[in-house]
Amino acid sequence: MNSRPSSSRTPFVAVAGQSARMLAQSAARAGLRVVALDVFGDRDTLDASELWFDIGGAPLSIDAARLTDALERSARLPGMIGWIDGSGLEPFVAQVCSVPGLPRFIGNSVDASAAVRDPRRFFALLGELDIPHPPVAFTRPALAQGWLVKRADGCGGTHVEPLATLAPASDMRVPAQAYFQRQSRGRALSALFIAARGSARVIGFAEQLTCRMGNLPFVHAGSIGPIDLPSHVEVRVRAAIAALCARVGLTGINSCDFLLDGDSFELLEINTRPSSTMTLYESASPDAWPRGLLACHIDACRHGRLPAEPARATWRAGQRVLFAPHPFTVSQAFSDACMRDPRCRDVPMPGTWIEAGQPVCTLLVRAASVDAVRYALDAQHALVLQRIETCHEPGHEPCYEPDYAFIHCHS
Numbered sequence: 292m293n294s295r296p297s298s299s300r301t302p303f304v305a306v307a308g309q310s311a312r313m314l315a316q317s318a319a320r321a322g323l324r325v326v327a328l329d330v331f332g333d334r335d336t337l338d339a340s341e342l343w344f345d346i347g348g349a350p351l352s353i354d355a356a357r358l359t360d361a362l363e364r365s366a367r368l369p370g371m372i373g374w375i376d377g378s379g380l381e382p383f384v385a386q387v388c389s390v391p392g393l394p395r396f397i398g399n400s401v402d403a404s405a406a407v408r409d410p411r412r413f414f415a416l417l418g419e420l421d422i423p424h425p426p427v428a429f430t431r432p433a434l435a436q437g438w439l440v441k442r443a444d445g446c447g448g449t450h451v452e453p454l455a456t457l458a459p460a461s462d463m464r465v466p467a468q469a470y471f472q473r474q475s476r477g478r479a480l481s482a483l484f485i486a487a488r489g490s491a492r493v494i495g496f497a498e499q500l501t502c503r504m505g506n507l508p509f510v511h512a513g514s515i516g517p518i519d520l521p522s523h524v525e526v527r528v529r530a531a532i533a534a535l536c537a538r539v540g541l542t543g544i545n546s547c548d549f550l551l552d553g554d555s556f557e558l559l560e561i562n563t564r565p566s567s568t569m570t571l572y573e574s575a576s577p578d579a580w581p582r583g584l585l586a587c588h589i590d591a592c593r594h595g596r597l598p599a600e601p602a603r604a605t606w607r608a609g610q611r612v613l614f615a616p617h618p619f620t621v622s623q624a625f626s627d628a629c630m631r632d633p634r635c636r637d638v639p640m641p642g643t644w645i646e647a648g649q650p651v652c653t654l655l656v657r658a659a660s661v662d663a664v665r666y667a668l669d670a671q672h673a674l675v676l677q678r679i680e681t682c683h684e685p686g687h688e689p690c691y692e693p694d695y696a697f698i699h700c701h702s
Contacts, residue, residue: 302370304589305362305394307346308377309353312637313570315339318375320573320583326368328361329377333652334630334638342368351649355383362393373397375588376564381408382444397592399542399563406539407561410443410470416538417558422531424558425550426473443468446562448501448509456506475557477550481514483568484532485584485598486541487591491532494584494601496520497568498661499548500611504648513611513653515664516571517604524556531558544569544588567610570636574608574657576601608657609664610636613675615645625682634671651679 306314307328312335315327319339327340330347337343344361348354362374373395376384385401387393398404407413410427417424432438435454442450454471479499484491497516501509520528532547546566548559569584579601580587590596621643629635629652636653645651654675656667 300370302372303341303365303368304372304397305365305374306377306585307358307362307374307380309351309379310336310637311377312336312339313567314375314377314565314585317565317569317573317583317585321586321589322582323372324370326365326371328358328365328374330379331637332640334626334640335636350646353379353383355386358383359387359390359393362387362390366392366394372589372593375585378446378564378567380564381446397543397589399545400540403540403542404563407535407541408443408563410441410468413561416535420531420534420538422534422558423556425475428471430471432471437474439472439474440469441472443470447511449507451509452506453508472559475550475552477552477555477557479509480518480520480549480551481566481568482528482532482547482549483544483566483572484536484547485544485587485591486536487543487595487597489537489540490597491536491541492597492600493529493532494572495568495604496525496528497571502614504614511567511612512614513609513668514568514571515607515609515661515668516568517575517607518661520551521554524551524554528556535561543592544584570610570655571608572601572604574655575604575606579604606657606659607661607664608655609661609668610656611654611668611672613651613654613672615647615649615651616676616679617647618645619679620644622683625678628678628682629675634667635675651675 301324303324303326304318305326306318309329310331311327311329312333315325315336316339318325325340326342327336328344328346330351330353332343332345346353346357346361365371371394375397388396388401414424414427438454440452440454479501481497481499483494495517497514498518500513502512504510544565546562550557565588573580573584587598621639621641623641626638626641629638634654634656636655638652654668654671656664656671658664658667
């Protein structure tokens with residue numbers, strides 16, 4: 292990352308999550324010195340950061356003690372302005388914010404987060420504001436068919452399971468923070484927005500990509516955007532976000548997940564942290580966000596400032612997580628090929644062991660239309676899968692790079 296500042300007077304910011312790469316790159320784009328805390332330590336994360344701390348526990352999970360220790364160390368750095376949370380920290384933020392001696396948290400207050408993350412409070416609030424949502428229950432429905440069980444402190448779709456696939460009621464202890472939601476039809480979409488002082492600025496709308504893994508039918512696999520909504524639907528979604536921000540006092544970058552079925556939308560949840568869809572808007576409209584969207588998050592949280600209304604994007608972007616088709620060890624050749632490829636993100640270090648079904652990297656493309664984005668993602672997915680099979684260490688089969696120059700996409 293050649294934009295990383297070198298001046299010792301430049302402030303530090305800490306970014307933490309299961310993967311901190313997106314936040315680290317956006318913070319570096321804002322001209323900040325970055326401390327990254329995550330469980331992967333990918334090459335491009337390290338490239339955007341001056342310091343990296345491993346906060347991993349069990350495979351692909353965050354260890355609370357290591358997170359706290361890393362934040363304590365980060366607090367000693369000169370000019371540390373605070374820390375920002377990413378995906379995977381939902382169960383930890385409230386507890387960590389109560390620990391003395393840590394950097395200032397740059398995000399929503401604990402109470403504002405609880406107002407939209409605690410399911411009893413959240414769905415009661417949606418009812419008060421007349422915002423549509425799927426039916427929910429807080430005791431197990433007698434008939435499991437058509438119901439989902441969700442954990443409010445989860446993320447990435449790994450917190451959502453069909454109730455029918457779980458053990459019988461007599462054998463199942465409902466997890467803490469769990470609730471039941473009727474499964475509804477519709478396209479899974481999201482809105483990224485920045486909030487401050489009771490107001491909100493919608494950055495754009497995106498389509499969510501999901502895949503099935505075992506009993507988990509809605510695992511997050513990427514997103515495409517910005518997309519256009521019917522104008523009357525967009526007005527209603529914007530009004531719902533504005534009403535929630537005015538009532539709750541959300542701050543900084545947040546995202547709203549919802550289903551769209553024809554002209555009807557149903558709100559699913561609010562993610563009270565910067566969302567991975569930030570990358571779409573930074574990629575599709577880089578001139579609109581010259582300092583990156585994380586700079587806007589910091590401005591909103593620290594100074595109560597909202598960015599100007601963004602111009603309509605002329606490009607579209609897409610990102611997709613590539614999951615390992617089988618277990619393999621990342622070779623130097625594979626890691627180098629992905630690191631050179633502007634359409635690869637979250638590039639694993641050589642020597643990393645990746646189990647079948649675990650994320651390998653994230654694919655990122657830009658194109659003139661949503662259809663062109665889908666095509667480019669499919670082609671890039673095929674390229675990297677072939678790279679897994681053919682990129683080996685010296686003495687093995689050489690790395691083969693198929694020619695996809697005909698694909699009309701940009702990064």
